[in-house]
Amino acid sequence: MTRTARRNRRPLQVAGAGAAALLALSACSSSDDSSSAKSDSSASASGSDKVSGDVTVFAAASLKESFEALGKQFEKEHPGTKVTFSFGGSDSLAASITGGAPADVFASASPKTMKIVTDAGDATGTPATFVRNELEIATLPGNPDKIASLKDLTKSGLKVVLCDKEVPCGGAAQKALDASKLKLAPVSYEQDVKAALTKVELKEADAAVVYKTDVHAAGDKVEGVEFPESADAINDYPITVLKDTKNAEAAKAFIALVRSAEGQKVLSEAGFLKP
Amino acid sequence: MIPSDKADAATDTLQGGPRRRRGRTGVGRGVPLPLLIPALLGLAFLVVPLIALLVRTPWHSLPEQLTSPDVWQALQLSLICATAATAVSLVLGVPLAWLLARVEFPGRGLVRALVTLPLVLPPVVGGVALLMALGRNGIVGQWLDSWFGITLPFTTAGVVVAEAFVAMPFLVISVEGTLRAADPRYEEAATTLGASRFTAFRRVTLPLIAPGIAAGAVLAWARALGEFGATITFAGNFPGRTQTMPLAVYLALQSDPEAAIALSLVLLAVSIAVLAGLRDRWMTAG
């Protein structure tokens, strides 16, 4: 009963959120003075939603930058809300959720890790794919080792790090390697994508296979090299409201923002592909 | 306050174990409740997770889990690296402890604080710091690389370095404490008999503080065995080369909690075996 009631209200909410997001974005790009902040709050106040309270979002590490931006936006649109993020390897997040960690939203970097949560009956509804992420090779700035393809990573003497096979970026990398029948001996299987990227940023490793978004986020500390085999291993990112949520209203509103045109814009600016 | 039935339950569950030692001086006789209840809660807090691990152990699949070569590889690597890290800590840490305990020099307090810093530093931060120092582009590491062709990250030696970094302070603190408690006049007596300061240290001080060194070495070894953060940050994770047991446990937990529990059990058993084996020396040192 209540669920259908809420469902009915959603389109309106999304529209309001979108409008507010536009306002917020323009406010950000022009200036950040108090008058524009005031206009933001008035805009969202005029919206019909009654979303308030805390939302806790468990999200894959690769979503950090874009989700933090969207979180700020969400809080501006819905005064009185507070979005708290926990970023990490999707697997450990999934393990935390099935272990009873209090969270409202789970955004995973792979259907496989999402499945752990849905299999445990901890999600409500069917998870929706909101972005996709493509692999890219991160090399040292200027690409001194002249890496141009996945095959180049197998050159001897090259220190390559991959994500551990248990985490999505590692699984995807393995899929791409398998598809092109390449054998790669990395120096390390890192526990998550950020750790893999950090090794290149610190110049400890010569290259890492990570997400495009991570290369993007790292700025000029690494140089990205696209490779065609990445098409074989594109990761879908599913998002869902969790069963144990204490604030389903706000959780849904946040997912709506993520899936809205504005949310997608932020995400694609970070290097994600549209679903 | 704490409901009395809860406290009773706590004593009930615990009576099986400690009763033998406690003898006839029972609970409640002379032991004030404001001390007893937190004490028992504290004990439960430390013991219950270990019991939970045992309860949740997948005993049926355990033989299969434990006979997998991956487990043995990780265990072997863990033992080798922890022992090597302890050896490094002994060789460098005992003289450092001696310096701190016996030689007056300006800034000694500061040096002691620096030595103990890795105790409170998050191990991951320690790993990052090690990368900055000994990594391929680290302030020391770049010279190691260009002069000797040595790079530590992603190698077993790197694991030893990371473990020694977090474990050595335990040894230094323990040995320094023992040295301070030991009478420095024995060293003086040795010098009046014609021993150089080093001979005095080797033939008199070292045997005198042996129990403290043993205790420190056990602490350091245990810390090294359980080391995770600095290791994965500095040395990475590669089975057979840098993947120690704690790393294997952590990564197994992502996909196969049963395997993680099995691995944890092995680590727990090894730790208990070693601590029990060294208990006597440990006790005398304590």
Place this chain on the structure above:
Amino acid sequence: MTKIDETTRADTAVEGLDAHLVVDRGTFRLDVTLAVAPGEVVALLGPNGAGKTSALRALAGLVPLSDGHLRLDGAELDRTPPESRPVGVVFQDYLLFPHLTALDNVAFGPRCHGATKAEARAQAAAWLDRMGLAEHSGAKPRKLSGGQAQRVALARALATNPRLLLLDEPLAALDARTRLEVRAQLRRHLADFEAVAVLVTHDPLDAMVLADRLVVVEHGQVVQEGTPADIARHPRTDYIAQLVGLNLYRGRAEGHTVRLDTGPAITTSEDLTGPVFVAFPPSAVTLFRDRPTGASARNLWQCEVAGLETHGDQIRADLTGELPLAADLTTVAAAELDLHPGARVWATVKATQTHAYAV
């Protein structure tokens, strides 16, 4: 060790110890001159905190000299590190290495001086034998009695053939009974020792039995020096007077009368002029409850009992008043006089029992 003797011995070498020890330690300054001939045993005697142990540590090289000099058999030792000095030390609580047997404790020195393990052990066994400890050579220090440990410590110090033997309160750690025995043994061993021996003690009896000469140190300074008999007869400070059990006063003599710096006059048998000390034993004092009639007014003082304590079979009365003094009397006499703290008494001393000597 012997090498130092040969190479650096000055032509005008004086055998034995010639030291001027100055050690500055914050507010405390030790400034002591010591000259000891080979074969002589000198005791540094003084109250706690007087600087005796500092002097000993300076001699051993365990504390550096701030000033002064240190020559042993003509060789300069000021800058020589402790391990290179031909010095043996018996520490107050012996400091036997607890992890080594008695034999290995004694062998430690010879080993450090280059002997092989077998040689060192043979020498150590010989020393233990001389000390009558042959059957204890395999014992760890904690299994040894106080007296045995003391002898092992002595053997250990002597095993390096030192030219200077230092003993820090060698008997202080022993109980009264053992002390008597060990004192006699130690005296024999010191008598046999042909080089310089310096011992530090706060016990006058140890000092007088063991040493040929006493050097009394107070506040880091030598206050008196001499043979035990001389010091016992002519104390020059309150501390020494107390140690040897004499009432001691300082004053100015004019013939048989000594006017004390602090008050009354004492009539003495000696005929002196100028600054003097006057000393008399507590047993020379006679006490009266009432002013003795018919007695001469000389050496008669009104006093008050400040304290009483038994002293062997005697009562020692501590008196204040005109002249502060200590008096010994029998228990019976004390009872007859009804002595108690606060009691007022008259004290007299015969002139013949006093002893005056020039400062």
